[in-house]
Amino acid sequence: MNNDDKLLFTEHVGRFYAKQYGFPPVVGRLLGYLLVCEPMEQSINDLASALLTSRSAIAGAVKMLEIYHAVNRSRPAGSRVDLISITSGGWERNGFETAEYEAQATLAQEGLEILKDASPERREALEGYQMLSEFLISYMSKMREEWYTYRDQMKSKK
Numbered sequence: 001m002n003n004d005d006k007l008l009f010t011e012h013v014g015r016f017y018a019k020q021y022g023f024p025p026v027v028g029r030l031l032g033y034l035l036v037c038e039p040m041e042q043s044i045n046d047l048a049s050a051l052l053t054s055r056s057a058i059a060g061a062v063k064m065l066e067i068y069h070a071v072n073r074s075r076p077a078g079s080r081v082d083l084i085s086i087t088s089g090g091w092e093r094n095g096f097e098t099a100e101y102e103a104q105a106t107l108a109q110e111g112l113e114i115l116k117d118a119s120p121e122r123r124e125a126l127e128g129y130q131m132l133s134e135f136l137i138s139y140m141s142k143m144r145e146e147w148y149t150y151r152d153q154m155k156s157k158k
Contacts, residue, residue: 041083105133
């Protein structure tokens with residue numbers, strides 16, 4: 001893959017994450033670049049240069065991706081520069097996390113308490129929100145196990 005292909009891929013990932021998740025474009029572009037760059041570990045300066053953006057924009061994007069466990073930040077002994085790389089296991093951690101759904105279920109329950117005397121039609125949206133959240137909570141652990149089985153099978157085929 002040549003550099004132009006890498007930058008085009010980077011732009012595609014940036015647009016996808018901006019549209020799908022509302023991420024600032026530089027966050028998606030950084031994620032895309034880290035997926036295909038060589039070497040796999042890059043400094044903030046290297047990333048800013050490659051993506052034609054400021055160091056502060058890259059630093060902010062790194063912080064955001066660290067929240068999602070999508071990147072690693074390391075500092076080799078004797079170095080004064082952090083190196084940033086993609087986290088291969090971050091997808092798994094985020095994909096099967098139930099805390100968000102637990103919080104949503106709690107919020108739905110709070111809203112249903114407020115609407116305890118309301119008509120079924122008025123309560124319908126919150127009840128659906130709560131049921132979906134509870135379903136996803138109960139299904140995540142099963143889906144995680146299915147993922148591990150699938151992943152291991154695919155790895156053994158390579």
